[in-house]
Amino acid sequence: ASIAAVVFGWIPDGHFSMDHAVLLCASSVATAFIASLVLGIIMIGVIIGSKKMGINPDNVATPIAASLGDLITLALLSGISWGLYKELESRAYVNPLVCAFFLSLLPIWIIIARRNSATREVLYSGWEPVIIAMAISSVGGLILDRTVSDPNFAGMAVFTPVINGVGGNLVAVQASRISTYLHMSGEPGEGPGTAPRKCPSPCSTFCSSDVNSRSARVLFLLVVPGHLVFLYTIHSMQGGHTTLTLIFIVFYMTAALLQVLILLYIADWMVHWMWGRHLDPDNFSIPYLTALGDLIGTGLLALSFHVLWLIGDRD
Template sequence: MAPNLAMDRKSTNGAEEEEDETETSFSTPLVANETHDNAVDIKPESSCRIGIQVFFPFIVAGFGTVGAGMVLDIVQHWPVFTEVSEIFILVPALLGLKGNLEMTLASRLSTQANLGILKTRKQMMRMISGNLVLVQAQALVVGFLAAIFAMVMGWIPQGKWNVQHGLLLCASSMLTASLASLVLGVLMICVVLCSKKLGINPDNVATPVAASLGDLTTLALLAALSKLVFMVVEAKHYWLAPLLMATLILLIPVFIYLAYKNEYVSEVVYTGWTPIIAAMAISCVGGLVLDMTVSDKKYHGMAVFQPVINGVGGNLVAVQASRLSTGLHSRASIGSLPADTPHICFNPLTFFCRKNMTSKTARVLLAMVIPGHLIFIYSIKFMKAGHTSITMNFVAIYCAAALLQVMVLLFICNFLVHWMWKMGDDPDNFAIPYLTALGDLLGTSLLALVFYTLYSIGDKDFDVGD
């Protein structure tokens, strides 16, 4: 057990407060904090309430990832994906935008809504406009860097350099990132505002809803736009891709300036780039694993499950991160942990068995993994999507991998959010990008291991010969 990270403080009556087992999420009583003037009394939630509020958007989000998987399973055979296989490297990075941008936006707005900051129409409009232009700037930068990374990682092993393919990757990636982030950003704002009006905790529903259409929308846009640009390039109209790139690149400083002038997001303009760029790089490594795996015909069946396992892991850990961040914002100032923060546990088994609010929430989220994946697996089977035989071996090994992925992510989340807060970084802006990117890398790697294991024991995809 590591030393207690909580700072020793005295209560308002001068007596020492006793450390309890209440975690920094929806808990009571709140610590009186003389350095935190905006402390808000957020009522505790039961496991049943958390489960009910999270489960429905979680299932809806899961079906969104199933749809994205079915799209990926189809488009992997399109000429643009076979001729420019580096697009597969883009897939986790662009799908990860919902974690880098939209889920981070949802977490920020949920915290502001729970703390009662978004009270007047003027405040809401300034917050909304500032976040939308910030997300656009971040999306364009991430889209451009992801395309550069995909080109480098795809071309180095081949020793080839195709300028037209590179322009296609950049134009498609940036345009997809911009359009998807605009649609999902508006959706997130509507979800948070409606949740508060209906008396629902937005921390429980906003991040899963961000993923409900996020993967499907982003993947469909990437496939359609890359196919369109590919057809134009094949027709020897080489001007389209560089024109799109130049236009989108010129818009980046405009969006950054507008965000800088907005008081609600001006600080994020300076501090918000490191996590999204680092997360993009981590997701691209997962994309490289996907590209190497689906390029082998033995593992074509992996494509339909890749968005599902990554999406489920990212959705659940984002709920945990958003709740933890709101709990910290409600009771302490950034850089100082509440006095009742328990010891940070470095034993995974102990962490999931504790009685505090964070461990209780983690158990509720973990309990959704296997039932959720069973629903998604048999939905894919019912719709006859993919190339994989749904055998008992497959279901058992796949569910074990999915459960391991979420356990690791929830355990890391608890440490990462508290550490970032202690270091003076707002987890609303920093934690979710890292967690969802790690979820993409871990999920894709574990899924590749699942298919490798199944093939090794003779449980092969039904369209692969011996």
């Protein structure tokens, strides 16, 4: 991911700094290591606590992992990168040393993961969805960067994490619930959850009496009140550099509803499609869906800002 960030930064600017590239790699690797350790411990506690309290972990663990993942990762990344940047001039060897240290640990983690049957599959097949999801999210990042580079659309930067966070959390919950429902009938590829030969109809996804359809309707209905709370919070904190006019709220809510509608429909198809091909949806579907959420949310939000500018709402 850090190498991709270096490449994406080098292509438009045409400037490359080896020291900064190593700094970015060292910060990213150290952050990923610590964040994964902390989040793993937290998620174990959340799942065990949910089971003891009689709460479905699918409704709790997935959004907590997504939200805390962003918070912890960004906090660690900012702190670690700031500390390593301070060492860049006086002790330039620190950043390469950090990279070498974590690379030296890699064979140990591979051996440990191969010995556990639960993690062996992820070790061999878990890279593909993560790398592809990273590429999809990077496209959304390019859209955001291109849009906020225009001073007229600078306020979009505040609303992008909100719309992407809400959409990603909701679709992750739905994908996890569908996957759990399918796992109750057996292993991937078994039972009634085999992949349909064609995409499901929107009516079967949102309007049927199926348990997953009911949860999709509930999650879709959470979009408007959830975003209203976040919009009020942003307005109260005087963030966003954008006046919350009625027409802005209408366009914003339309983008948010359309994003979640598309994601829930894709989740219904993708989870069943992966299940029918003997792929565990828990390992494969959620990275794709959250990345698509970033791309669709950023694209729709950028489109909304441009349309608002064209029709005269230019605050």
